[in-house]
Amino acid sequence: MSRTILFSMAALLVSSLTASAQNGSSSVPLGSPGTVTLSRAEYDRLLDLASRRPSPIDVAPVGAVLNRAEIRVRVDGSSARATMRIDGDVLRPGVVKVALLKGATLLDARLENRPLPVTAEAGAHVALVQGPGPFVATLETGSALTFNPGRGSFVLPVPAAGSVTATIDVPGDQTDVRLSSGLILRRASASGRTTIEATLAPGTPAEVSWSTHDSAPSPAAARDVRILADVKSIVSIGEADVRLIALVNATVVQGEPAQIVVAIPQGYEFSSATGASLERSDPRAGEVVLFLLDPAQRRHQFMLTLERTLAAGTQKLVTSLPAIPAAQRETGEVAIEGLGTIEVSSPAETPGLRRIDVRELDPSLAGASRQSLLAAYRYQRTSEEPPTLALDIRRFADAAVLSAVAERGVATTLVTSEGRALTEVTLWIRNRAQPFMKVDLPANASILSVEVAGSPAKPVTGSDGNRVPLLRPGFRPDGTYQVSFIFQQSGAPFLKKGDMQMLLPKMDVPVNVLEWELFVPDQFRVDRFDGNAIDASLITLPGSSTATSYAAAPAPAPVHYGPLQSGQIVGTATDVSGAPLPGVTVTVEVNGNRLVAVTDVNGRYLFSNVGSGKARVTGQLSGFKSTRRNVQFDQRPQQVDLRLEIGEITESVAVSAESPAVFAVGTPWPNEQARQSADTTPSQNVQNLQRRAAGVLPVRMDIPRAGTSHRFVKPLVIDEETQVSFRYKRR
Numbered sequence: 001m002s003r004t005i006l007f008s009m010a011a012l013l014v015s016s017l018t019a020s021a022q023n024g025s026s027s028v029p030l031g032s033p034g035t036v037t038l039s040r041a042e043y044d045r046l047l048d049l050a051s052r053r054p055s056p057i058d059v060a061p062v063g064a065v066l067n068r069a070e071i072r073v074r075v076d077g078s079s080a081r082a083t084m085r086i087d088g089d090v091l092r093p094g095v096v097k098v099a100l101l102k103g104a105t106l107l108d109a110r111l112e113n114r115p116l117p118v119t120a121e122a123g124a125h126v127a128l129v130q131g132p133g134p135f136v137a138t139l140e141t142g143s144a145l146t147f148n149p150g151r152g153s154f155v156l157p158v159p160a161a162g163s164v165t166a167t168i169d170v171p172g173d174q175t176d177v178r179l180s181s182g183l184i185l186r187r188a189s190a191s192g193r194t195t196i197e198a199t200l201a202p203g204t205p206a207e208v209s210w211s212t213h214d215s216a217p218s219p220a221a222a223r224d225v226r227i228l229a230d231v232k233s234i235v236s237i238g239e240a241d242v243r244l245i246a247l248v249n250a251t252v253v254q255g256e257p258a259q260i261v262v263a264i265p266q267g268y269e270f271s272s273a274t275g276a277s278l279e280r281s282d283p284r285a286g287e288v289v290l291f292l293l294d295p296a297q298r299r300h301q302f303m304l305t306l307e308r309t310l311a312a313g314t315q316k317l318v319t320s321l322p323a324i325p326a327a328q329r330e331t332g333e334v335a336i337e338g339l340g341t342i343e344v345s346s347p348a349e350t351p352g353l354r355r356i357d358v359r360e361l362d363p364s365l366a367g368a369s370r371q372s373l374l375a376a377y378r379y380q381r382t383s384e385e386p387p388t389l390a391l392d393i394r395r396f397a398d399a400a401v402l403s404a405v406a407e408r409g410v411a412t413t414l415v416t417s418e419g420r421a422l423t424e425v426t427l428w429i430r431n432r433a434q435p436f437m438k439v440d441l442p443a444n445a446s447i448l449s450v451e452v453a454g455s456p457a458k459p460v461t462g463s464d465g466n467r468v469p470l471l472r473p474g475f476r477p478d479g480t481y482q483v484s485f486i487f488q489q490s491g492a493p494f495l496k497k498g499d500m501q502m503l504l505p506k507m508d509v510p511v512n513v514l515e516w517e518l519f520v521p522d523q524f525r526v527d528r529f530d531g532n533a534i535d536a537s538l539i540t541l542p543g544s545s546t547a548t549s550y551a552a553a554p555a556p557a558p559v560h561y562g563p564l565q566s567g568q569i570v571g572t573a574t575d576v577s578g579a580p581l582p583g584v585t586v587t588v589e590v591n592g593n594r595l596v597a598v599t600d601v602n603g604r605y606l607f608s609n610v611g612s613g614k615a616r617v618t619g620q621l622s623g624f625k626s627t628r629r630n631v632q633f634d635q636r637p638q639q640v641d642l643r644l645e646i647g648e649i650t651e652s653v654a655v656s657a658e659s660p661a662v663f664a665v666g667t668p669w670p671n672e673q674a675r676q677s678a679d680t681t682p683s684q685n686v687q688n689l690q691r692r693a694a695g696v697l698p699v700r701m702d703i704p705r706a707g708t709s710h711r712f713v714k715p716l717v718i719d720e721e722t723q724v725s726f727r728y729k730r731r
Helices: 001-025 042-051 219-225 361-368 671-680 684-695
Strands: 064-076 079-102 105-111 118-121 124-144 147-149 151-156 163-171 177-179 183-190 193-200 206-211 226-237 241-254 259-263 270-276 278-284 288-292 297-309 316-319 330-340 340-345 355-356 373-381 389-395 404-415 421-431 436-440 445-452 456-458 460-464 465-467 481-489 497-502 511-521 524-529 569-574 583-590 594-598 604-607 613-620 626-632 654-656 708-717 722-730
Touching: 001 288, 064 151, 079 105, 118 708, 124 151, 124 270, 151 163, 163 206, 177 183, 177 193, 193 241, 226 361, 226 389, 259 297, 259 708, 270 511, 278 355, 288 297, 330 340, 330 389, 340 373, 373 511, 404 497, 421 497, 445 465, 497 511, 511 524, 511 684, 511 722, 524 708, 569 583, 569 613, 583 604, 594 604, 604 654, 708 722
Parallel strands: 064 163, 226 330, 404 511, 626 654
Antiparallel strands: 064 079, 079 124, 105 124, 118 124, 147 151, 151 206, 163 193, 177 206, 183 193, 226 241, 241 297, 259 288, 270 297, 278 288, 316 389, 330 373, 340 389, 355 373, 404 421, 421 481, 436 465, 445 456, 445 481, 460 465, 497 722, 511 708, 524 722, 569 604, 583 594, 583 613, 613 626
């Protein structure tokens, strides 16, 4: 303060001296050096400024206020539960203590959906709230009821808020509800209860009382309740337990029961109870008590789940059924289902139970079952105890079933000059329940992408191989759909000439017919194909021919292949360079029977009506060494190719190999040149895979843009690799 006065006096002095100097005259005598001379008016003004005090900072008189409170009270049983919503404001910064209630039993306190810290001080509940700012607190309180003759009452604590409103719900129609303090604004009665709306005195506890005629329960009061029951049960027999699901329908004909007791069969443990009109359940010895939300409601439906253990190898099951002992009439149905391969049977005559067809069951009961129903019964309880069901159980060993099959498969392989291969396999799957397909990839191969019904999926790698998903979330197929995957394989690069082998992965889903297109770069010429897949051109020409007895022919006519049939063997005879050999005498010997045919101008032959067994196929031509191949023939069409070497001495070479053929209907070609051109022209599958490798797949490969396609077919592929080998030479 003194420093402020000194600065003010100095400022006035400077101003006065400056003014005097400007006027050139001085009306005030000057004092001695070191003193200041002021006029009386200036001196009084300085004294007035020094006597003034600074204005104090405004501080709220209280830390917080409660603006408004809304209370909802419901009276049930022997207590009254209240929910209070309190709106308030914290006026000071920091954490402030806010007095909420006095003399209350606090059950829960929350501040805008989070716990509210509350302490007890001098019999009051005090909350700790961060300020400044508004807040909304929700309190749950409970009050005990007091019953006097003809009246019931309880004390409701009231917050000290600016305004307090309350909605109080008490049992009874047109009940006379009174308040010790406050004003009742509205009354209403419905469903056997009375509701009032009132405004209460802030901070003053209110005693709520009402007239009542309730008394202790008596046998006469219990007989006033009449219930009709219908119990529908499902008994599920598992390997080590029995699960009983009961749909309990109760119709109240007379009275207003607050609870329904359901008897539990002996040996079962209560698991759960659900229902729209269920407030809570209380399991007890041999029964479960179901407490109702609205006793005035006439229809109730509950679902009970019971469980009991079952010893391994049990062959006889005796079980009772849930029941409502207080029901005047009870009907029911029971269905039996077995988890696994089991068979159940019961005596022809079971007291109290009547065998029915499973199609006669209530749709709600059939909808709750998880497996196919084995038996069904209907009953009407005529005694205090429900009927007992005795079942004989017979278990069978599980047998593997085919859950998925591929009706068709198409594989497309692009081979680069570096020896790397990119293959796409597309399967048309018919699936019942198989989630994954095990895929054994060739060596140095990895899966790049998977699609299930047109949507991408993620493959899974396990300890025993790769898994390709056959299903995806939200997709439940009801017919044939596509599953495709692309894999990349590293191999030896092409040389000037040599041999190469290509493999398709082994899949645990059977494939009826597998078509394979192999696209080779145009700088290489490939021939001498071998493996367990056959050339697709052998089964696309119309017409048919049967094997004939040996007869010399100067110019054998071309053999035309149609749709191959059971009992046929086809093939081609070539020299060491791969050129076809016409006029080769081919002999097939099976079980002592001998068939002879001669190859046509394209080196092809066909046998029909070949018997089953070990077949020996021999090819002979003048100037060439004879060759022989041994195959095991099982009536499936097979391709047996013969390669003859040039020689002066007749020699026999035994080779054990075989290639199955397929059943297919071919399309006629106008001429052989058109057929060969179509066989080597890349299909749309090759073009699509080239585009995907260029812009979609996460792989960098020098995909050949020009080349020739070679097509192969293999029928009924069951957990085996499809392989094709060939010889190549740089052009």
